[in-house]
Amino acid sequence: MKTYTYKKSQELFEKAADIIPAGIYGHFSPAPLVPVTDYPFYIEKAEKAHFWDIDGNEFIDYMCAYGPMVLGYNNPVIDKAAEEQRKKVNCGTGPGAVMVELAQELVDTVPIADWAFFGKNGADMTLYSIMVARAKTGRDKIIRLKGGYHGTAPWSQSPDHHGITFSDVKDIVLGEWNNYDALEKYVTQHKGEIAGIISTPYHHPTFEDNEMPAEGFWQKVENLCKNEGIILIVDDVRTGFRLHMGGSNEYFGFKPDLIAFCKALGNGYPISALVGTKDMMNAAANVFHTGSYWFSAEPMAAALATLREMKRINSVEKMYKTGTRLNEGLKQLAKDHGYNLKITGHPAMSYYRLTDDPTLMLHQKWCGEATKRGAYFTSHHNWFISAAHTDQDIDNTLKIADEAFKALKEK
Ligand SMILES: Cc1ncc(COP(=O)(O)O)c(C=O)c1O
Numbered sequence: 001m002k003t004y005t006y007k008k009s010q011e012l013f014e015k016a017a018d019i020i021p022a023g024i025y026g027h028f029s030p031a032p033l034v035p036v037t038d039y040p041f042y043i044e045k046a047e048k049a050h051f052w053d054i055d056g057n058e059f060i061d062y063m064c065a066y067g068p069m070v071l072g073y074n075n076p077v078i079d080k081a082a083e084e085q086r087k088k089v090n091c092g093t094g095p096g097a098v099m100v101e102l103a104q105e106l107v108d109t110v111p112i113a114d115w116a117f118f119g120k121n122g123a124d125m126t127l128y129s130i131m132v133a134r135a136k137t138g139r140d141k142i143i144r145l146k147g148g149y150h151g152t153a154p155w156s157q158s159p160d161h162h163g164i165t166f167s168d169v170k171d172i173v174l175g176e177w178n179n180y181d182a183l184e185k186y187v188t189q190h191k192g193e194i195a196g197i198i199s200t201p202y203h204h205p206t207f208e209d210n211e212m213p214a215e216g217f218w219q220k221v222e223n224l225c226k227n228e229g230i231i232l233i234v235d236d237v238r239t240g241f242r243l244h245m246g247g248s249n250e251y252f253g254f255k256p257d258l259i260a261f262c263k264a265l266g267n268g269y270p271i272s273a274l275v276g277t278k279d280m281m282n283a284a285a286n287v288f289h290t291g292s293y294w295f296s297a298e299p300m301a302a303a304l305a306t307l308r309e310m311k312r313i314n315s316v317e318k319m320y321k322t323g324t325r326l327n328e329g330l331k332q333l334a335k336d337h338g339y340n341l342k343i344t345g346h347p348a349m350s351y352y353r354l355t356d357d358p359t360l361m362l363h364q365k366w367c368g369e370a371t372k373r374g375a376y377f378t379s380h381h382n383w384f385i386s387a388a389h390t391d392q393d394i395d396n397t398l399k400i401a402d403e404a405f406k407a408l409k410e411k
Helices: 007-019 076-088 098-109 122-137 180-189 217-228 248-252 278-286 297-313 315-336 361-371 391-410
Strands: 043-047 050-053 058-061 115-119 141-145 172-175 194-199 231-235 258-261 272-276 341-344 351-354
Touching: 058 391, 076 297, 098 115, 098 272, 098 297, 115 122, 115 278, 122 141, 122 194, 122 231, 122 258, 122 272, 122 278, 141 180, 172 180, 172 194, 180 194, 180 217, 194 217, 217 231, 272 278, 297 315, 315 341, 315 391, 351 361, 361 391
Parallel strands: 141 172, 141 194, 194 231, 231 258
Antiparallel strands: 043 050, 050 058, 115 272, 258 272, 341 351
16 A cells, blocks of 8 residues: 655645744644654645545545534535525625524524524634623633633633733633532532533543543533532534534533534534523623624525534434444454554544553554555544545545554554
8 A cells, every 4th residue: 555745735834834823823733743744734625525635645534624524525515505695695794594594493403502693613602602601690700621622712721821821711710521529619619609611511632532421420510500500511612413413412411501513513614603591692692792704694504504414314323323333443453453442432523542552652653654545543633523434435444544553563
């Protein structure tokens, strides 16, 4: 099996590094892609569950644009809906009627939702969610859980990050995933001061095994919030519509007050949403939060089509099955080669780690070997399955993964 080279990607990155801070910044930064020479940087085109880099190499994509791609790149149903709306109006002096239709679709799809509010990015909605919680309760403090990611707004970053000050986070308290007792203790100590608790529905940090909620964790947190007048916020930005169409809380059996969605909502069109219960609606209306492109109608039409298409094809079940097949295949392959592949999280977005080397170097090497043979695997982040991944894609991936294991041994 031929391995890829990335001459054009590397040359373009060198040019970019002179004129763009960090060359490629944020979650697309090559920094965590180790060995970096095994990865492409720039994408030429994409179709279904595949993309091609600017050197002409083809990949089966297991990152799905880090989540947004859920129904396949260039999905004709979604693109047609978006295109028809764009021809009428996209960015206008007021929203399109599609905004109301989309809000209705979300209200009809997500059991806790009595209303929906739209923005562009996940961080727009997680920020808005804590503003709404504060407006509702008249309290300042927000609890978030260590290792949880909610975007780049200063409140959600660590004060030791560049550009963040202690005053940005003075009302942010860190809890711990699956540690209910610590959470309860803190809430008791600061009775009447906590506006909201925000968390992802399960723990999916980077560079670490992912963790499902312990039995009863969410139900206890929900009760605590109800008893203490604390707003419970689920950050479903990454997980939303991959575990359950009604919000990932439905998958885990609990009811928050607010849910933030983004990623899979628009199949790549820029849109995010905060949904909430009736009780939260006045507070949501009182908070001022908006943006130049937040009312663009094209992504709203795309999101409407995406929600309907996800339901029509039962994408949640399809991704679960595809992910399970991939996981079983990879686990067996690892075993056949004398390794142990630990797989955590949900099958539609699992995190993988070869446990034979605690430093991650072996795992990084394996992911790199697979990537340069055409299955784009990252070693630091959960992967994503889409409804466009076919059985043939999985078969081809397993062949590539097998070759990658052989290459590990040779080296
Ligand atoms: C759980 C979670 N919340 C919030 C965000 C922030 O979303 P965005 O990058 O669109 O602002 C992300 C992005 O990866 C995320 O995974």
